Amino acid sequence: MSEVVNVLIVGVGGQGVVLASNILCEVAVRAGLDVKKSEIHGMSQRGGVVTSHVRFGERVLSPLIMHGRADVVLGFEAAEALRFAHEVRDGGLLLSSTQKIPPPTGPVKKKQKRPRYPQTPLSDAKQVCRGRVVPVEADRIAAELGNPRLTNTILLGALSTGLAIDDALWTDTIRQMVPSKTVELNLAAFARGKEVALSERQPA
Amino acid sequence: MDQTRRYGDGAKSNKLLQFGNEAIAHGAREAGCYFAAAYPGTPSTEILEIFRTFPGIFAKWSPNEKVAVEVGIGSSLTGTRTMVTMKHVGVNVAMDPLMTFTYTGVVGGFVLVAADDPAMHSSQNEQDSRVLAKFMKAPVFDPATSQQAHDFTKLAFDVSERFNTPVMVRETTRIAHAKGLVELGEWAEPVRGERMKRDIERFVMMPNFARPRHPFVEERSLKLLDFSNEWEGNRLELNDRRIGFITAGVATNYIEELMPDASYLRVGLAWPFPVEKARALVEHCDRVLVVEELEPFMEEEAKIAGLPVEGKAYFPRVGEFDLDAVAAGLKKAGLLDETFAMPEPAEVVARPPVLCAGCPHRGIYMALRKINADVYGDIGCYTLAALPPLETMHTCFCMGASIGNAIGAKLTETKPRHPTVAVIGDSTFYHGGITGLLDVVTSRANITVVIVDNSITAMTGGQHHPGTDRDLMGNEAKHVPIEQVVKGLGVEKLIVLDTYDYQNAVDQLRSAVRFEGPAVVIARRPCALFPTKIKPEPYAVIEHACTGCGNCFRIGCPAIFDSGKKTERGLAIATIDADACTGCTLCEQVCKDDAIFPLAELNKKREQEVQV
Numbered sequence: 001m002s003e004v005v006n007v008l009i010v011g012v013g014g015q016g017v018v019l020a021s022n023i024l025c026e027v028a029v030r031a032g033l034d035v036k037k038s039e040i041h042g043m044s045q046r047g048g049v050v051t052s053h054v055r056f057g058e059r060v061l062s063p064l065i066m067h068g069r070a071d072v073v074l075g076f077e078a079a080e081a082l083r084f085a086h087e088v089r090d091g092g093l094l095l096s097s098t099q100k101i102p103p104p105t106g107p108v109k110k111k112q113k114r115p116r117y118p119q120t121p122l123s124d125a126k127q128v129c130r131g132r133v134v135p136v137e138a139d140r141i142a143a144e145l146g147n148p149r150l151t152n153t154i155l156l157g158a159l160s161t162g163l164a165i166d167d168a169l170w171t172d173t174i175r176q177m178v179p180s181k182t183v184e185l186n187l188a189a190f191a192r193g194k195e196v197a198l199s200e201r202q203p204a
Numbered sequence: 205m206d207q208t209r210r211y212g213d214g215a216k217s218n219k220l221l222q223f224g225n226e227a228i229a230h231g232a233r234e235a236g237c238y239f240a241a242a243y244p245g246t247p248s249t250e251i252l253e254i255f256r257t258f259p260g261i262f263a264k265w266s267p268n269e270k271v272a273v274e275v276g277i278g279s280s281l282t283g284t285r286t287m288v289t290m291k292h293v294g295v296n297v298a299m300d301p302l303m304t305f306t307y308t309g310v311v312g313g314f315v316l317v318a319a320d321d322p323a324m325h326s327s328q329n330e331q332d333s334r335v336l337a338k339f340m341k342a343p344v345f346d347p348a349t350s351q352q353a354h355d356f357t358k359l360a361f362d363v364s365e366r367f368n369t370p371v372m373v374r375e376t377t378r379i380a381h382a383k384g385l386v387e388l389g390e391w392a393e394p395v396r397g398e399r400m401k402r403d404i405e406r407f408v409m410m411p412n413f414a415r416p417r418h419p420f421v422e423e424r425s426l427k428l429l430d431f432s433n434e435w436e437g438n439r440l441e442l443n444d445r446r447i448g449f450i451t452a453g454v455a456t457n458y459i460e461e462l463m464p465d466a467s468y469l470r471v472g473l474a475w476p477f478p479v480e481k482a483r484a485l486v487e488h489c490d491r492v493l494v495v496e497e498l499e500p501f502m503e504e505e506a507k508i509a510g511l512p513v514e515g516k517a518y519f520p521r522v523g524e525f526d527l528d529a530v531a532a533g534l535k536k537a538g539l540l541d542e543t544f545a546m547p548e549p550a551e552v553v554a555r556p557p558v559l560c561a562g563c564p565h566r567g568i569y570m571a572l573r574k575i576n577a578d579v580y581g582d583i584g585c586y587t588l589a590a591l592p593p594l595e596t597m598h599t600c601f602c603m604g605a606s607i608g609n610a611i612g613a614k615l616t617e618t619k620p621r622h623p624t625v626a627v628i629g630d631s632t633f634y635h636g637g638i639t640g641l642l643d644v645v646t647s648r649a650n651i652t653v654v655i656v657d658n659s660i661t662a663m664t665g666g667q668h669h670p671g672t673d674r675d676l677m678g679n680e681a682k683h684v685p686i687e688q689v690v691k692g693l694g695v696e697k698l699i700v701l702d703t704y705d706y707q708n709a710v711d712q713l714r715s716a717v718r719f720e721g722p723a724v725v726i727a728r729r730p731c732a733l734f735p736t737k738i739k740p741e742p743y744a745v746i747e748h749a750c751t752g753c754g755n756c757f758r759i760g761c762p763a764i765f766d767s768g769k770k771t772e773r774g775l776a777i778a779t780i781d782a783d784a785c786t787g788c789t790l791c792e793q794v795c796k797d798d799a800i801f802p803l804a805e806l807n808k809k810r811e812q813e814v815q816v
């Protein structure tokens with residue numbers, strides 16, 4: 001059976017995980033591939049975890065990625081990247097925004113048994129992840145570019161470096177799928193995301 | 205992936221990437237379905253939201269699934285092609301008309317889409333609708349992909365008319381909310397009938413007319429069985445003689461990915477089960493396993509026919525399948541020896557769903573907690589109040605159950621400690637609460653019914669209901685205010701309050717529970733998200749004024765965080781996320797220390813201080 005590429009996108013409700021996964025799917029479709037994606041709607045709107053499984057290749061059957069077999073986990077939020085770090089396959093890639101969104105505190109109890117929000121989620125992720133961990137300061141870059149919404153495309157830019165899909169397909173698709181006023185900004189964001197991921201790849 | 209090969213030169217696909225729900229809507233439209241009715245419910249809701257956008261059709265929400273089916277039956281009787289959609293538990297609500305509709309049969313093709321939710325991503329149980337299809341004696345399609353969801357829905361209209369029966373298309377969450385490539389077809393002219401043609405013997409199901417319909421149903425089932433055995437959508441593929449699989453629905457994808465060379469019976473029509481094809485598979489193979497989510501439906505059908513198959517001995521009956529679950533079953537059955545080492549996940553802080561910042565439900569639950577009521581609950585966003593820190597809902601069964609539960613408890617408990625309150629959402633009240641409230645009045649039950657009215661069906665994404673002024677087609681609708689219903693049912697004590705006013709809510713609730721006899725409280729405020737997201741008007745905490753009393757933490761607002769800073773006594777100082785805060789002021793109302801103010805006001809003050 002031909003190889004299928006597995007990308008697991010994770011984040012928190014409202015971060016734009018679904019749009020990113022739609023763009024990725026569209027790029028894969030335009031590349032002439034079979035594509036499936038599966039995500040859970042519903043509670044996500046209420047600040048819950050959002051995951052989107054994207055799979056593409058010559059022929060894709062399961063809409064879900066096998067546990068521990070994701071080629072790339074794309075994290076929109078650092079603690080979520082940690083939560084799903086074990087899903088990265090041997091030699092795969094965990095690419096994550098460094099952005100932290102702690103869940104609401106609730107009543108503060110002195111002796112809390114449940115885990116607290118991690119201090120250093122992405123370094124913790126290195127302990128769990130069997131592939132490389134690449135942090136992307138997506139919210140800082142987005143702020144530099146002047147629009148926090150751009151984290152989405154920055155992360156896709158970073159992701160694109162790990163997938164063998166022509167750049168032209170990415171840029172064409174983004175052009176058509178983002179609001180027309182923001183096309184140039186989004187393309188700049190995509191390029192910045194690529195840059196960051198590529199520079200991380202150079203062995204120090 | 206082969207990293208040397210770059211994708212990008214691929215032929216442009218003429219297929220579209222669609223969710224199962226999109227594909228179903230398109231399949232129905234291509235079949236010439238004119239009329240669709242539904243009550244929303246995850247994962248079925250989008251079918252009608254998409255179908256309504258097509259030209260030349262009519263779609264509507266009904267107050268509940270039983271009404272939707274009854275409306276659909278009426279439409280079919282005129283000769284109109286009709287679709288009714290719902291989540292799995294909706295089929296329970298609609299069972300009564302359905303059980304008899306299979307006796308009369310259809311005039312215009314009638315397709316019922318039932319969306320099951322294995323793993324209960326957003327449901328209260330994980331029942332298997334195929335069982336209900338068999339019980340009502342309606343054929344049931346069980347698609348494995350978006351393409352099949354499209355194709356089977358389209359075909360279902362023909363099958364419905366050809367065999368004179370309502371037909372069920374059963375999907376699951378991983379079909380409804382998974383995207384796959386779909387090749388669409390042409391749209392047929394929507395089929396709309398001229399009028400209902402009277403046929404008393406066929407459509408008046410009183411005993412003497414119903415009796416002859418039962419043999420008709422049994423004969424039809426035999427004809428459908430022949431169809432199932434012949435139809436190429438039940439695909440028999442005889443390969444490897446050692447092992448064969450019978451599979452249907454999304455499970456097909458998992459087993460086929462893991463065992464590409466085995467023999468298969470891929471079932472598209474689960475009932476009547478294509479037993480002759482299963483027999484052929486059993487004759488070809490040394491061993492046959494049935495791989496299906498939830499109930500051993502096909503396994504039992506095969507076993508009833510005397511076929512030696514196995515299934516649930518290896519594969520779970522609980523939850524949804526994925527590659528790992530199916531691989532584990534194969535290993536248990538001795539068919540895979542590879543071990544799939546699943547790495548240990550890190551332990552990470554939970555992110556339970558919470559009532560939104562500015563959610564109108566929050567205030568009324570704070571008040572219910574204050575008066576320490578026994579809260580018989582219901583289904584909607586407001587069910588989240590059962591979780592910490594509010595923990596002010598104590599039961600939840602099905603839509604509308606709160607009121608009946610409260611009556612029964614009140615009429616029987618001998619040592620009540622707390623006031624008896626039923627809490628029900630507005631959409632849920634119209635769905636299944638009205639008859640319950642009638643029972644409150646006629647039995648003079650001394651309970652309080654709180655209708656939490658956010659003026660929308662929020663849980664499922666903001667659908668209109670009988671209390672709102674729009675319909676599904678986007679037209680202005682005649683709406684029926686809850687007050688009017690409540691008064692019409694004979695309730696004498698009615699209070700309407702604003703849930704953003706905490707102290708008033710407490711006082712009013714107290715007066716309602718003290719009232720001897722049935723009382724209704726309508727707790728009203730529009731939803732923070734639907735139909736329009738409310739604009740933020742952030743508040744902020746003055747750090748040095750905060751004494752760490754923790755009251756604001758206890759309202760469970762996702763905009764309130766521990767700042768990490770401590771008071772002198774070592775208590776956590778709160779902070780408010782200005783991007784998330786909507787300015788509902790509930791935290792300010794419970795703040796002991798006057799430490800919470802509108803951010804704009806604080807900024808102004810700070811500016812003035814600087815100037816001085």
Ligand SMILES: Cc1ncc(C[n+]2csc(CCOP(=O)(O)OP(=O)(O)O)c2C)c(N)n1
Nearest residue numbers: 245294583584585586629630631632662663
């Ligand atoms: C029989 C049935 N149909 C549909 C659903 C799905 N469902 C759960 S809650 C809900 C709507 C709740 O709306 P409302 O009562 O207005 O409360 P809100 O979510 O707006 O707070 C729906 C449609 C269900 N659980 N059971």
